[in-house]
Amino acid sequence: MNALYLAAANLRYHWARTIVLIVAAALVLSVPVLTRTLLAAGEAALTARAEATPLLLGTRGSRLDLVMAGAYFTDDLPEPTTMATSEEVWDSGLGIPAPLHTTFTASGVRIVGTTLDYFDLRNLELSEGRVFATLGEAVLGANAARELSLGVGETILSDPENLFDLDGAYPLEMSISGILEPRGTPDDDAVFVDIKTAWIIEGIGHGHEDIIVEGEDAASAAARVVQFSRITPENEASFHFHGDPNGYPVTAVMVAPYDIRSETILRGRYLDAEGPVQAVVPSDVIDALVARLLRIAALVDTVTVIVGFAAALALGLALFLSWRLRAGEMFTAFALGAGRSMIARLALAEVALVLLGAALLATPVVIALSSYADIIVSRLVAFGS
Amino acid sequence: MIKVSDVRFAYGSGFSISIDTLTVTTGEKVAVVGPSGTGKTTLLNLLSGIVVPDTGQVLLDGEEISGLQDHQRRQMRASRIGFVFQEFALVDYLSAEENVLYPYRVGKGLKLDRTARDRARGLLADFGLGQKMRRRPAQLSQGERQRVAIARALVVRPRILLADEATGNLDPANKAAALDLLFAQTDETGAALLAVTHDHELLPRFDRVIDFSELSQTS
Numbered sequence: 001m002n003a004l005y006l007a008a009a010n011l012r013y014h015w016a017r018t019i020v021l022i023v024a025a026a027l028v029l030s031v032p033v034l035t036r037t038l039l040a041a042g043e044a045a046l047t048a049r050a051e052a053t054p055l056l057l058g059t060r061g062s063r064l065d066l067v068m069a070g071a072y073f074t075d076d077l078p079e080p081t082t083m084a085t086s087e088e089v090w091d092s093g094l095g096i097p098a099p100l101h102t103t104f105t106a107s108g109v110r111i112v113g114t115t116l117d118y119f120d121l122r123n124l125e126l127s128e129g130r131v132f133a134t135l136g137e138a139v140l141g142a143n144a145a146r147e148l149s150l151g152v153g154e155t156i157l158s159d160p161e162n163l164f165d166l167d168g169a170y171p172l173e174m175s176i177s178g179i180l181e182p183r184g185t186p187d188d189d190a191v192f193v194d195i196k197t198a199w200i201i202e203g204i205g206h207g208h209e210d211i212i213v214e215g216e217d218a219a220s221a222a223a224r225v226v227q228f229s230r231i232t233p234e235n236e237a238s239f240h241f242h243g244d245p246n247g248y249p250v251t252a253v254m255v256a257p258y259d260i261r262s263e264t265i266l267r268g269r270y271l272d273a274e275g276p277v278q279a280v281v282p283s284d285v286i287d288a289l290v291a292r293l294l295r296i297a298a299l300v301d302t303v304t305v306i307v308g309f310a311a312a313l314a315l316g317l318a319l320f321l322s323w324r325l326r327a328g329e330m331f332t333a334f335a336l337g338a339g340r341s342m343i344a345r346l347a348l349a350e351v352a353l354v355l356l357g358a359a360l361l362a363t364p365v366v367i368a369l370s371s372y373a374d375i376i377v378s379r380l381v382a383f384g385s
Numbered sequence: 386m387i388k389v390s391d392v393r394f395a396y397g398s399g400f401s402i403s404i405d406t407l408t409v410t411t412g413e414k415v416a417v418v419g420p421s422g423t424g425k426t427t428l429l430n431l432l433s434g435i436v437v438p439d440t441g442q443v444l445l446d447g448e449e450i451s452g453l454q455d456h457q458r459r460q461m462r463a464s465r466i467g468f469v470f471q472e473f474a475l476v477d478y479l480s481a482e483e484n485v486l487y488p489y490r491v492g493k494g495l496k497l498d499r500t501a502r503d504r505a506r507g508l509l510a511d512f513g514l515g516q517k518m519r520r521r522p523a524q525l526s527q528g529e530r531q532r533v534a535i536a537r538a539l540v541v542r543p544r545i546l547l548a549d550e551a552t553g554n555l556d557p558a559n560k561a562a563a564l565d566l567l568f569a570q571t572d573e574t575g576a577a578l579l580a581v582t583h584d585h586e587l588l589p590r591f592d593r594v595i596d597f598s599e600l601s602q603t604s
Contacts, residue, residue, distance in 0.1 A: 002490040002497070006479075013478030013521075332474040335435060337463025337492030339456060 003342065007349035017322070018354070021315060025358030028311040030366050032304045037366070039297050041373035043290050046072075049185055050286035052122070055095070055263060057085050057253040057270065060278040067285045070252030072186045073102050073110040080249035083195075085277050087246060094266050095257035096121060099250040101198040106158045106174070109144045112190045113198025113250075121256050124187060128152055129178030132194050135239055136231030138174040139192040142182035143375075152176055155230075156191060158201050172201045173230040199248055200231070200239065207231065207239035255279075315354075323347065386411050387432060387545060387577060392441030394431060402427055404441075404600060409545070414568060414578040416588050419597030425581040428597065429547045432579065433466050434458035446544060456493060463492030467538030467576070469567070471550035473530045475522040475537075481509060481529075482518040485536045495541065508536040512566060528559035535563060539570050546571060548580040552587065564590060 011018040049071055058066040059079040068074040080103075089097035098121055101113035116131055118124075129152035132139055138156055140148070150156060158172045174193060182188050199205050231239060241248075257263035270279035323330075330343055369376070387409040395401035402424035409415050417425055430436045431443055437451040437458075444450070445465065450458060475484045483490075485505040489497035509518050512532040514525075522530050531551070538546055548567065552560040564587055571578045580591070588594050 006476075006490055009483070010478045328472075328474060329476055332468075332470065332476070333487075333491040335433065335462065335468050335470075336488045337459045337461075337495070339459050339493055342491050342493075 003345035003349040004353075007346055007353055011350060011353055014322075017318075018357070021318060021354045022357040022361060024311060024315060025354055026361040026365070028308050028315075029358055030362035032301070032308065033362075033366050034369055035300055035304065036297070037370045037373050038376060039293065039300075041370075041376075043293060045184075046286050046290060047283070050282040052185075053254060053282040054257060055255040055266060056280045056282055057081065057089070057097075057255060057277055058251070058280070060273075060276060063278070063280045063285050064289065066252055066278070066280055067282045069102055070100055070254060071282050073112060073190055077103060077251060080251055081253065081277055082246060083248045083250055084246040086250060086253045089253065089255055089266070092266070092269075094262035095255045098254045098256075099195050100252045100254060101195050101202075101249065102251045103249075104158050104161075104198065104201050106138075106156045106191050107148050108159070109141075109148065110190050111138075111158060111198060111201070112192050113195040113201075114192060115195060118192070118254065121254065122183075122185075122187060124183065125181045126178045127181045129176070132177050132192065132197070134231070134233075135194060135197050135200065135236060136172065136174050137177040137193070137197070139178040139180060140176055141180050141188040141190045141192070143188040144191055145176075145179045150176055152178060170201075170203070171229060172197070175230075195250070196241070197231075199241065202249070204243070204248055205239055205241040207235050319347075319351065319354075386444075386446055387579070388442070388444040389432070390442050390444075392431060392438040392443060394427065394436060394438045396427075400424070404428070407595070407600060409577045409579055411544075411577055412571065412575045414571060414590075414592045415580070416591040416594045417579060417581045417597050417600075418583065418585070418588070418594060423597050425597050426549055429549055429579070429581065432545070433462050433468070433547060435462070459492075460494040463488060463495050464541055465544045467541065467543035467546040469531075469534050469538045469546070469548040469551040471553050473522070473534040473554075475530055475533060477522055480519050480521055481514055481525065481533045482506065484522065484533050485509060485540050487537060488541050492541070501540065504542075505536065505540050508539060509533070512536055527554060528556075528562065531555055531559065531563050532566065535566050535570075539574070542574055543576055546576050546578045548578065548582075550581055550583065552582065552584055557586075560584065560587065 050067070053067075053071045056066055056070040058070060059081045061078050065076045065078040069077050080101075083099060086097040086099040089095055096117050098114055098118040100118070102110055104111045112118075119131060126139070127142065129139070140150060140156070145151065148156065153176065155173050155175050158174065160171050174191075174197065180187065180192075196205060200207075255266065257266055267279045267281070270277050333343065333346075387407070389404050389407040391405060393401065393403045407428075417428065419425055427436070431438055432445075432450075434443075434450045434453065437443075442449055442451065445461065448461075450461070453461065476487055479487065482502075482505055485508060486497060486501060489495045489501050495501075506515075506518065509515060509532075512535070514529060514532060514536075517525060517529065522533070525533065531554075535551070538548075546567065551567070552563050555563060567578060567580075568590070570576075582588070
């Protein structure tokens with residue numbers, strides 16, 4: 001107890017040095033734990049989402065890009081496939097397709113153009129409002145609604161692709177019809193609209209006044225076309241699409257096969273390496289990604305051990321130098337009857353108190369950050385680029 | 386009572402001292418003078434058992450120090466010897482009261498209890514530091530620090546008090562006051578006082594003055 005008392009008194013007296021030591025030790029202790037926690041949470045989040053996504057169809061190319069865009073709504077977009085891919089699945093009777101169009105954002109949040117089947121496939125439920133029923137309506141994920149401070153009845157504007165591209169996508173003001181229950185998945189961070197609404201944002205569909213008047217040619221009339229930037233009951237009927245709907249772009253098609261046999265047949269249809277469409281089982285892709293992550297984690301562990309060792313040496317040196325400065329005190333203690341064991345107990349007590357302080361500092365930080373690990377990871381995964 | 390006979394001690398560096406005989410009786414106040422570097426501090430270390438002689442005997446109340454185990458010597462130092470150091474050697478992070486109690490914190494075999502605390506507070510009060518017991522050394526004057534150092538040496542009621550240039554850093558008024566305190570306390574407890582000093586003005590107050598250059602042979 002005497003050693004502990006003296007050690008505490010010394011640390012309290014040299015409080016600035018003690019704080020530096022404690023913070024440094026806390027960092028050394030907490031960084032590896034936090035890294036591990038975040039990696040584990042990341043692995044769990046990635047794996048869970050992948051396993052909840054049975055099959056993704058998309059243009060042949062990077063399997064990882066297809067999975068990240070189709071399941072996690074990241075910015076890495078694959079070459080789009082067409083709506084025909086989704087229709088073929090319907091026609092095959094082998095599963096339920098949900099086309100996904102994830103090209104655009106609104107206030108920085110990913111817009112996911114899809115069909116109502118997506119909500120059923122993902123078991124998404126509304127916390128308020130209703131699903132989109134008409135063009136121009138949007139359903140917000142829980143996080144998106146909270147962070148943008150938006151509710152049912154309010155509006156959200158899609159982000160312009162390029163302000164100086166006159167031929168590009170124009171912002172569309174969408175009214176919010178519902179908010180989803182939080183799920184702890186990338187769905188929480190998305191804005192869901194009917195896929196036709198996404199195509200309107202892309203410029204494939206549009207609505208405008210009938211501006212051709214008698215005696216005027218079409219070219220002159222087109223020059224003063226004013227396109228609607230918001231879809232209302234009054235102008236909804238004027239919205240129309242050009243071209244074959246089967247050729248309209250979709251980022252990916254999520255498919256829920258009816259059974260294993262159906263899945264096997266579906267996957268077989270897209271095995272041809274020369275075919276334009278590929279079928280990807282997301283869990284296969286993510287398992288490979290996680291294996292890479294674990295290899296990186298092992299590297300991080302090694303680096304952490306080396307950095308931790310260096311930090312421990314630095315802390316040890318700081319304590320040693322501080323001990324050297326106290327040589328006079330140690331001699332006094334020895335002259336007054338202290339033994340080597342007492343001196344050792346003093347040193348150990350100081351180290352123990354610093355480590356205890358570091359643990360007390362690191363523990364709540366680690367617990368707090370660990371409790372937010374899912375959110376942090378979902379941000380990193382969903383908006384990773 | 387201290388008795389030294391035929392003691393020889395050499396450091397690894399080759400410096401050595403030899404003392405044929407030295408006796409300090411109970412309650413006696415002895416000053417040790419001599420040029421620097423002749424081994425006066427080594428004499429104090431020999432008397433307190435911090436170092437043990439290569440040959441010869443050092444007896445404290447009839448008990449031979451060199452015959453004791455290391456832990457026994459530490460226990461003896463803690464309970465029977467009081468030290469006053471030249472630079473006071475106070476612990477900077479402890480209050481005046483805790484500095485006085487420091488031997489109880491580190492000394493082998495000493496127990497810090499209410500009696501010890503009362504004794505420490507009583508000494509500080511007697512030394513005029515009753516209102517400054519919570520202050521740390523940096524908040525005290527030189528004279529006050531020396532009084533704290535003397536109180537620390539006396540708190541265990543030592544049988545022998547060893548002072549190494551105890552008044553070397555004090556002004557004349559504080560020197561006299563410090564010596565007054567030491568003498569008063571040794572008179573009260575009957576402890577022997579052996580004080581190394583360069584201060585010849587103080588020598589008349591001691592019972593006996595030993596010229597260390599005559600007492601020992603150094604090489």
